[in-house]
Amino acid sequence: GAVVSQHPSWVICKSGTSVKIECRSLDFQATTMFWYRQFPKQSLMLMATSNEGSKATYEQGVEKDKFLINHASLTLSTLTVTSAHPEDSSFYICSARSQGPPYEQYFGPGTRLTVT
């Protein structure tokens, strides 16, 4: 089956610093990847859609200058949380979409970010 990895699986950073999270599709090419955010005991909230070679599309209310997304290749998308604050602490999950029907999204294992 299709495998998506995320790195790191958890990260602790100090307030004001930036942190980069990588999402890789290991055995398939993904034109489109997605970034989700999940607060404790809540559902997944789509942050942005990342298309290879073009700018990401952000959902309403998501600060694009704070959450920088780069999708430079068909197997890698990165999310950089800039000038992190404690309220950015969350579980970040990426997914990679198959290129044909049924357009299934394969999810990474998630990255737990804690900002101190």
Add this chain to the structure above:
Amino acid sequence: AQKVTQAQTEISVVEKEDVTLDCVYETRDTTYYLFWYKQPPSGELVFLIRRNSFDEQNEISGRYSWNFQKSTSSFNFTITASQVVDSAVYFCALNPLNTGFQKLVFGTGTRLLVSP
């Protein structure tokens, strides 16, 4: 508008009981996919099933079964003879055509606690 409702926030059962998790969706599309995912405490989303809108056949996979009823816009999930390892949060999700199958709309999730 697309929406997925999982009215049951939390369900507690004793091992070996059967349990049904409800999912009701809203969409104006006639073509869409429905999904169920399991999220154990580790956080990784585990794919359980995908169903397209034209396939109303119920499905059984081991102790899991799914009942898709277009007439009531429901896609319920039943676990037979529940086990402690079934304890997790379960998400129902809708992937409609009018987003180009780009967006997964998640329900709020149902937390299942199975006690020995």
